[in-house]
Amino acid sequence: MEPENEKGKSGVGLLDRVRGQVREQVPVIKDKVKEEVESLKDPEKTQLYKSVFRVKHDDTPRNRSLGVLSNVFLHLHPAKINRDAVRFNYTWGMGGITFYLFIVLTFTGILLMFYFHPTKAEAFRDILYLEHDVPFGKLLRNMHRWAAHLMVITVELHMFRVFLTGSYKRPREFNWVVGVILLVLTLLLSFTGYLLPDDQLGFWAVTVGTNMARATPLLGHEGPLGAQLGMTAYNDIRFGLLGGSIVDANALLRSYIWHCIGIPIVAGVFMGVHFWRVRKDGGISGPAPVALESEIKPVKKI
Amino acid sequence: MSTEDKTLEQRPVAAEGEAKSPPPAKPSAPPAKPAAAKTAGQTAGQTPGQTRTVGGKTTEGRTAEAPMSKMRRRVVWACIWGFLAANFLMLLRFFLPRTIFEPSNSFRIGFPQDFAFGVDTKFQQQYRIWVVRNAERLFVVYARCTHLGCTPDWKASEAKFKCPCHGSGYDSEGINFEGPAPRPLDRAQVALDPEGQIVVDVGRLYQQPKGAQTQFNDDGAFLRV
Amino acid sequence: MDWSQLWEITSAPDNVPIVAMLFLVPFFTWYGLRQAVANDRLIAQLEGDAQLAKTHHRKTQPWRPGWAKELHVWPFLMRIEFLAAVLVTVLLMVWSITLDAPLEEPANPNLTMNPSKAPWYFLGLQEMLVYFDPWIAGVLMPGLIIVGLMAIPYMDTNPLGSGYYTWRQRRFAIAAFIFGFVILWVAMIIIGTFIRGPGWVWFWPGQTWDHNVQVFDLNRDLHEYFGITSAAGKFIFGGAVVTLYYLVAGWVVHKLITWNEFNRKIYERMSLIQYLTLQFFLTTMLALPIKIILRLLPIHIKNVWVTPWFNV
Numbered sequence: 001m002e003p004e005n006e007k008g009k010s011g012v013g014l015l016d017r018v019r020g021q022v023r024e025q026v027p028v029i030k031d032k033v034k035e036e037v038e039s040l041k042d043p044e045k046t047q048l049y050k051s052v053f054r055v056k057h058d059d060t061p062r063n064r065s066l067g068v069l070s071n072v073f074l075h076l077h078p079a080k081i082n083r084d085a086v087r088f089n090y091t092w093g094m095g096g097i098t099f100y101l102f103i104v105l106t107f108t109g110i111l112l113m114f115y116f117h118p119t120k121a122e123a124f125r126d127i128l129y130l131e132h133d134v135p136f137g138k139l140l141r142n143m144h145r146w147a148a149h150l151m152v153i154t155v156e157l158h159m160f161r162v163f164l165t166g167s168y169k170r171p172r173e174f175n176w177v178v179g180v181i182l183l184v185l186t187l188l189l190s191f192t193g194y195l196l197p198d199d200q201l202g203f204w205a206v207t208v209g210t211n212m213a214r215a216t217p218l219l220g221h222e223g224p225l226g227a228q229l230g231m232t233a234y235n236d237i238r239f240g241l242l243g244g245s246i247v248d249a250n251a252l253l254r255s256y257i258w259h260c261i262g263i264p265i266v267a268g269v270f271m272g273v274h275f276w277r278v279r280k281d282g283g284i285s286g287p288a289p290v291a292l293e294s295e296i297k298p299v300k301k302i
Numbered sequence: 303m304s305t306e307d308k309t310l311e312q313r314p315v316a317a318e319g320e321a322k323s324p325p326p327a328k329p330s331a332p333p334a335k336p337a338a339a340k341t342a343g344q345t346a347g348q349t350p351g352q353t354r355t356v357g358g359k360t361t362e363g364r365t366a367e368a369p370m371s372k373m374r375r376r377v378v379w380a381c382i383w384g385f386l387a388a389n390f391l392m393l394l395r396f397f398l399p400r401t402i403f404e405p406s407n408s409f410r411i412g413f414p415q416d417f418a419f420g421v422d423t424k425f426q427q428q429y430r431i432w433v434v435r436n437a438e439r440l441f442v443v444y445a446r447c448t449h450l451g452c453t454p455d456w457k458a459s460e461a462k463f464k465c466p467c468h469g470s471g472y473d474s475e476g477i478n479f480e481g482p483a484p485r486p487l488d489r490a491q492v493a494l495d496p497e498g499q500i501v502v503d504v505g506r507l508y509q510q511p512k513g514a515q516t517q518f519n520d521d522g523a524f525l526r527v
Numbered sequence: 528m529d530w531s532q533l534w535e536i537t538s539a540p541d542n543v544p545i546v547a548m549l550f551l552v553p554f555f556t557w558y559g560l561r562q563a564v565a566n567d568r569l570i571a572q573l574e575g576d577a578q579l580a581k582t583h584h585r586k587t588q589p590w591r592p593g594w595a596k597e598l599h600v601w602p603f604l605m606r607i608e609f610l611a612a613v614l615v616t617v618l619l620m621v622w623s624i625t626l627d628a629p630l631e632e633p634a635n636p637n638l639t640m641n642p643s644k645a646p647w648y649f650l651g652l653q654e655m656l657v658y659f660d661p662w663i664a665g666v667l668m669p670g671l672i673i674v675g676l677m678a679i680p681y682m683d684t685n686p687l688g689s690g691y692y693t694w695r696q697r698r699f700a701i702a703a704f705i706f707g708f709v710i711l712w713v714a715m716i717i718i719g720t721f722i723r724g725p726g727w728v729w730f731w732p733g734q735t736w737d738h739n740v741q742v743f744d745l746n747r748d749l750h751e752y753f754g755i756t757s758a759a760g761k762f763i764f765g766g767a768v769v770t771l772y773y774l775v776a777g778w779v780v781h782k783l784i785t786w787n788e789f790n791r792k793i794y795e796r797m798s799l800i801q802y803l804t805l806q807f808f809l810t811t812m813l814a815l816p817i818k819i820i821l822r823l824l825p826i827h828i829k830n831v832w833v834t835p836w837f838n839v
Contacts, residue, residue: 382613
């Protein structure tokens, strides 16, 4: 304690005291700063990093399993699969490729939506605008269109492969049915998208298609027994699809909504069921051990 | 039966009854690298790119990789990240179209003689402007409140512009005197075309910011009539 | 041989997928059947030797005792999926940079293009419009195709071939499917793309697409050859013809289903409903090429059954 005189001031002086304390603290602070700068040199050790990113794990079998099972995007997969099932010449990879194309189409489709107005006055113009005045617009439109065609091809090849390997047999019958539904949804997505540019190609393709709808039995005004049920051009199923009796503004808007929202949601739901059923039914069907004719069990009579 | 994980890259070694299947087309490059890393005790005479191990074991950690594989890996990852980065930049650029279709900023409003002294609201609906004329000059006020951008109303009975949004008030020449407006109403560029018609350009505005040099006396901010 | 016409058709950007299909479908058919043959060889080997059947590894893919039967999805399957995604992306981008998506003139309800074609995956249906009423070609047949596809797992009582390629063990099923998919569906798409020209007229590959060609099709309904004119007569006659067709075709299909010992074994496992459903779909499927042939033959049959409400 410094000696105090009557006025209560310390003998050494306030300023000196402060200066002394600062002198003490400076090296301490300097060390702290140096420590923190050192720690920043390894960002992977910071709290910020560690809270966001996973830690690198040793490559053990357990960790390999966990890498899939504890990953939100990957955990649809099992931890392990049959060693032969990874071979391209069994599955052709078509199912996965179809799903990947669906994702590509969703992504490119959403980007295209930023520049597309689904009205008669603007739809066609917007496609031209995309192709000429939007940077990478042409590339995006092309990618969307070709991915769509490719997806129809891969979905059909997938169906073909599943048939050839008999992967629709028990217990996978229902998954095959879901697959057929997805095939129809894929074709419908393609069909509704076809009209959107509002060009001659799309317009007449949809005209021909919906004209077939008016010939539906019972529900179409030109189909068998349709007229008898009171179907006219203004209330039959074709009218319901187009929102009118002609392929016009309403048809374009409905096509747009089916294409961008309605069918993708339905397809998404069915895809969820389809992938889940694959797991539930025992994973990828093969290649399975070959069975012999002599090993066929007789049908269980109920 | 042991539970070792054999490397995937087993070339068929005289498998019974198997037709000559071609080696799976793609995974010769990528799988070989971690495979090369995972197996210890590789049989002699193997190149890093191809594994023909029959007795490999997975190790708990990584063994030293051949430098070639490491390099190849880096190149592949660099390509992938580069591709994604390029696409990301393309994505950003995509949102900025090269041309837009918006109404023109420049238009004609008639002859100076068409306008009496005072405030004329004839073009407020069509062009968002008021034409103000006094003894010395004619100028065009842009009808956007300098507070947050609403369109004020001209109250002829009170001889002021009053903004309904937050109550900013401007006098008959657009000078702010009440409310939160930070400065007077901006004025649009005016000129006379060869015929003598007034040409207004709301793309070029003149301001009188508080505490700064006024632009209201600049060329183009008003017409001398 | 008009090569430029042929090139014009094959190089049209929207036709590129079909040209790709011309290669992909035969390739994958061959690819799958190749493995089927390999598997069949193994099966024959195992069937010949009961001891071998008990001990031998039951796959054509290589395996040694001591090898793990399963692989971790990470990294092995994930690597392959990632690679597939990369390859598909590269293919798609190169394709999108080189070929432009088509955009014709703005929609004009008063001017139809010639030829006016549906998207390629519907060309099969559009081709069927030539031979059938719109509602049959556009609603009934597609509906039957979809329902028929869905019904396949429930009609198939053959327990063999589940999870591996085979030909010998599933000859009937595979032949039927390839017939329906490759020969009917894909071939109709190819016809619709390359053969059908302006006015939906038949042009062989290499023929120039002449917009002014005159085609005189003298199509007759079947009852005309028999001199039946009354409405009731036509109705009964047509009904009889269709019934007769189903009976004859049903008999032919039955012969195929019970062709050999193995087929008969499978046939015995079928319930009545399964059998009738299978019969219905197969005979109806066969009706399509038969109707096409009837149209193309010199007798040029347009309809076999004419009623006031529908024609077949």
